[in-house]
Amino acid sequence: MDPSGWWMxxxxxxxxxxxxxxxxxxxxxxxxxxxxxxxxIDKFPSVNLDGELWSQRGKFQEILGVLNSKDPERWKTLKFCVFDSPLHETVIEKRIEYLEKLFSSVESPYLSYLSLTKCTGKEHLLQFLNEIDGLGGEGVIIREPGSLYEVGRSNTLLKAKKYEDMEVKFIGITTKPNYHAYICMTPQGKRCIVNTTLSDWKHPPPKDTVITVRYSGYWASGSPRYPYFHRLRPDLSWEDVLNNFQTQ
Incomplete structure (x- = not known):
């Protein structure tokens, strides 16, 4: 596809x-x-907002730790990074204009606006993706010009990454000598062997834990190619994963 005009x-x-x-x-x-x-949330505006609770790149587990903590002081490390306004039933360009105006007067230290950049073409997208990757970021989101706000997955909102990832269910560990891997199940019901470090192999999560793996496409059987362990997902149940998969 040609990403020209899409918002990154x-x-x-x-x-x-x-x-x-x-x-x-x-x-x-x-x-x-x-x-x-x-x-x-003391100085959050009187308008519904869609965004991400975030601190800095590479701190996903620490962010989850804050969300599960009973210590309110830890929330001072987070911000609510806003990228959309759900109740404004108008095109993305109008929503961007509205949010930029709104955030010009927002005073909360725990609220920020994630600005969007109009893409000029494939080279521009690749350059932006490389910049984010070089900073340790996860990837890029692109939104179709003229698109309305939609709940859930949509063809008007796409991800661009240097790798693919998915959530799988941990079943157990391999017992083959000198082979450190997890045995997992994909949302499609495919069994897969996920490479891990020796440390992760020695300290596996509880059975049925949801984990994120990264991989390079699929085999003819439908199993992910060369999957390797990325991180735990204690914020997700397997039911959540299956529900998300069914709505794709």
């Missing part, structure tokens, strides 16, 4: 969240309420 932004490696200004609640993608300290 960094894909943040955090926890997706939705700000409901009427109930003053931050909801997770799975519809669970985050236990947010009052000081964090």
């Amino acid at each position: 932004s960094e894909k943040l490696d955090g926890a997706r969240a939705f700000w409901d200004h009427q109930s003053k609640v931050l909801w997770s993608r799975q519809g669970k309420q985050f236990s947010v300290p009052d000081f964090f």
Whole structure:
């Protein structure tokens, strides 16, 4: 596809969240309420917002630790990075214009706007992706020009990465000498062997834990090629993974 005219932004490696200004609640993608300290949302605007709870690149596990912590002080390390306005039923360009104006007067230290850049073509997208990758980022999100806000996955919102990843269910570890790997199950019901470090192999997660693996395409059998362990996903249940897969 030609990405010319599409809107690019960094894909943040955090926890997706939705700000409901009427109930003053931050909801997770799975519809669970985050236990947010009052000081964090004190100066949030009276408008619904879609974004990501984030701190910095490569800190996904630390971010989850904050969200599961009972220490409100730890929330001072996070920001709610906003990239869309769900209730504005208009095209992306109008929503960008609205958010830029809104954030010109926002005073909360825990709120920021993730700006979008108009893509001029494939080379521009690749250059932007390389910049994000060089900074340790996860990838790039591109949004179709003229698109409306949609809940869930959409052909008007795509990811660009240097690798592919998926969530799988941990079943057990291999017992072959000098071979360190996890035995896992994909959402498609395919068994796969996931390469790990010796340390991860010696300290596996509990059975049925959801983990993220990175891989390079698929074999003819439908199993991911050369998968390797990336991280744990304690924020997801296997039911969440299957529900997300079925809506793709």
